[in-house]
Amino acid sequence: xxxxxxxxxxxxxxxxxxxxxxxDIRLFVLYLIVKPICxxxxxxxxxxxxxxxxxxRVPAEFLPYIFVSNACYGLVGMVMFGMSNVVIxxxxxxxxxxxxxxxxxxxxxYFVGRGLARALEGLLGATITITTGLLLPDIRAAVNADGxxxxxxxxFLLLGAVMLWACGMxxxxxxxxxxxxxxxxxxxxxxxxxxxxxxxxxxxVLPTGLQYVGLSLPTTYWLEGMRRAIxxxxxxxxxxxxxxxxxxxTGELALMLLATTIVLVVLSQLFYRWSLRKAWxxxxxxxxxxx
Amino acid sequence: MRPALELFWKAMMAxxxxxxxxxxxxxxxxxxxxxxxxxxxIALANVYRWMHAPVQYIGIVILGAAMTAFWLxxxxxxxxxxxxxxxxxxxxxxxLCPAPMMGIxxxxxxxxxxxxxxxxxxxxxxxVLLFDVPLEPTSWWLLGLIFLLTMVSLxxxxxxxxxxxxxxxxxxxxxxNLLQEPIYLMTGMNFPLVALEKMTHWAIPAAALLIxxxxxxxxxxxxxxxxxxxxxxWYEVPxxxxxxxxxxxxxxxxxxxxxxxxxxxxxxxxxxx
Numbered sequence: 001x002x003x004x005x006x007x008x009x010x011x012x013x014x015x016x017x018x019x020x021x022x023x024d025i026r027l028f029v030l031y032l033i034v035k036p037i038c039x040x041x042x043x044x045x046x047x048x049x050x051x052x053x054x055x056x057r058v059p060a061e062f063l064p065y066i067f068v069s070n071a072c073y074g075l076v077g078m079v080m081f082g083m084s085n086v087v088i089x090x091x092x093x094x095x096x097x098x099x100x101x102x103x104x105x106x107x108x109x110y111f112v113g114r115g116l117a118r119a120l121e122g123l124l125g126a127t128i129t130i131t132t133g134l135l136l137p138d139i140r141a142a143v144n145a146d147g148x149x150x151x152x153x154x155x156f157l158l159l160g161a162v163m164l165w166a167c168g169m170x171x172x173x174x175x176x177x178x179x180x181x182x183x184x185x186x187x188x189x190x191x192x193x194x195x196x197x198x199x200x201x202x203x204x205v206l207p208t209g210l211q212y213v214g215l216s217l218p219t220t221y222w223l224e225g226m227r228r229a230i231x232x233x234x235x236x237x238x239x240x241x242x243x244x245x246x247x248x249x250t251g252e253l254a255l256m257l258l259a260t261t262i263v264l265v266v267l268s269q270l271f272y273r274w275s276l277r278k279a280w281x282x283x284x285x286x287x288x289x290x291x
Numbered sequence: 292m293r294p295a296l297e298l299f300w301k302a303m304m305a306x307x308x309x310x311x312x313x314x315x316x317x318x319x320x321x322x323x324x325x326x327x328x329x330x331x332x333i334a335l336a337n338v339y340r341w342m343h344a345p346v347q348y349i350g351i352v353i354l355g356a357a358m359t360a361f362w363l364x365x366x367x368x369x370x371x372x373x374x375x376x377x378x379x380x381x382x383x384x385x386x387l388c389p390a391p392m393m394g395i396x397x398x399x400x401x402x403x404x405x406x407x408x409x410x411x412x413x414x415x416x417x418x419v420l421l422f423d424v425p426l427e428p429t430s431w432w433l434l435g436l437i438f439l440l441t442m443v444s445l446x447x448x449x450x451x452x453x454x455x456x457x458x459x460x461x462x463x464x465x466x467x468n469l470l471q472e473p474i475y476l477m478t479g480m481n482f483p484l485v486a487l488e489k490m491t492h493w494a495i496p497a498a499a500l501l502i503x504x505x506x507x508x509x510x511x512x513x514x515x516x517x518x519x520x521x522x523x524x525w526y527e528v529p530x531x532x533x534x535x536x537x538x539x540x541x542x543x544x545x546x547x548x549x550x551x552x553x554x555x556x557x558x559x560x561x562x563x564x
């Protein structure tokens with residue numbers, strides 16, 4: 001336990017240093033702010049462009065939906081893909097993965113620590129983005145004290161952290177046995193999650209078959225839970241209320257997220273052990289392909 | 292003069308070769324470069340469909356995704372590439388050999404362009420077929436000319452980035468990351484540039500015109516979808532022409548100055564910094 005904690009602490013520190021010490025702290029903070037805000041502002045521009053083109057017929061509640069979802073999705077990207085990127089950067093670029101493996105450090109805790117550093121970055125980015133969004137009246141109308149539920153936000157953040165750890169471990173484990181294609185696996189999974197989890201549109205827009213696939217992803221429940229905790233439920237008259245998850249109450253969402261997360265954790269641990277053993281036997285832990 | 296041109300040509304082709312050969316040797320790229328980017332394109336196109344925006348807006352997303360592929364290629368495979376080449380030990384070999392660096396950069400650009408054209412074509416074809424976007428350009432020739440000028444100026448800008456990145460360490464990675472979302476926003480990658488003008492101030496899209504993507508996409512949208520542009524087409528085409536020549540000349544100048552500076556500061560062989 002002590003060893004795990006120590007590995008976690010130092011790998012988080014190392015991850016934070018790698019992420020932040022390339023620049024002056026003011027420049028780094030600017031970097032943290034500009035990137036997520038611009039990503040979300042692009043969706044804001046798309047919303048207003050559609051609104052101009054349809055003479056204002058786009059419902060106002062669509063904007064907070066896409067804005068909050070996108071800010072939360074940033075956290076998914078940061079943790080899941082940050083953890084898998086550790087394998088690539090430490091093995092291919094810094095050539096240190098083999099030394100971490102033969103050291104007394106806990107290998108999995110090392111990945112988790114590096115993921116935590118990214119999570120901190122992602123959480124900061126999401127908070128800054130949502131706070132900046134409050135400058136827009138349409139978002140201010142949705143993100144306010146009436147709709148905000150701090151208790152559920154904490155529940156979904158905690159469950160989400162476990163879910164992201166499990167997803168990150170699955171990706172990192174897969175990348176352990178991949179070389180050149182490793183980086184693209186993250187991109188592919190990002191695309192699938194973005195498309196099927198209702199990040200920028202409700203899953204009711206998808207064809208029925210794909211809606212079921214979306215409903216099998218824990219990220220779908222997590223994003224819906226986060227949106228509800230921050231903005232409250234969509235009005236009954238809104239097209240958003242036609243989403244399959246609109247009828248669920250928040251407790252049911254949390255339970256479903258818990259159940260899918262437990263399945264994911266078990267799967268991730270089994271897959272991690274199998275992948276690590278395979279990578280070790282095939283010499284993949286020290287393999288550098290010049291990628 | 293002739294041996295110099297011959298050497299330039301050989302250096303360019305030699306650097307193009309690995310990028311083109313890779314396309315045939317490592318087939319998984321077809322999935323990576325075509326299927327995966329489509330997922331986010333479909334997601335963004337669905338946003339407009341969900342909002343009942345005109346179908347041309349979906350066309351804007353598809354065109355934006357295709358042009359994003361070129362922008363990412365310029366940033367990662369050209370701009371930041373000398374940084375990776377330094378890490379892998381190739382940069383010192385480039386400097387040691389008699390081949391001109393501009394030839395090597397041109398080869399990187401040509402190889403990257405070939406690969407990215409496949410990705411862009413897959414995005415456009417799938418997007419147009421999937422969302423039934425009407426393509427009725429006012430002139431295919433004009434569209435081709437605008438695309439060509441956009442590519443030359445874009446890759447010229449990439450060559451300029453490559454010179455600047457010679458001086459960079461790990462910040463190269465973050466700088467490239469920083470040149471994504473803000474640029475997508477400023478260039479109106481997924482929405483008409485006029486919408487940005489209406490939402491903010493005309494000065495913002497006007498400043499963004501200095502990025503070849505902005506002028507190129509705005510002009511291509513006017514030709515392809517007959518939509519309202521931020522600037523008249525007949526101003527944007529010459530602007531692209533000026534940028535094409537200007538960025539390549541600037542890239543040459545930057546490369547001379549910054550290669551010298553990198554040598555003086557001992558940054559040509561520094562790794563993992």
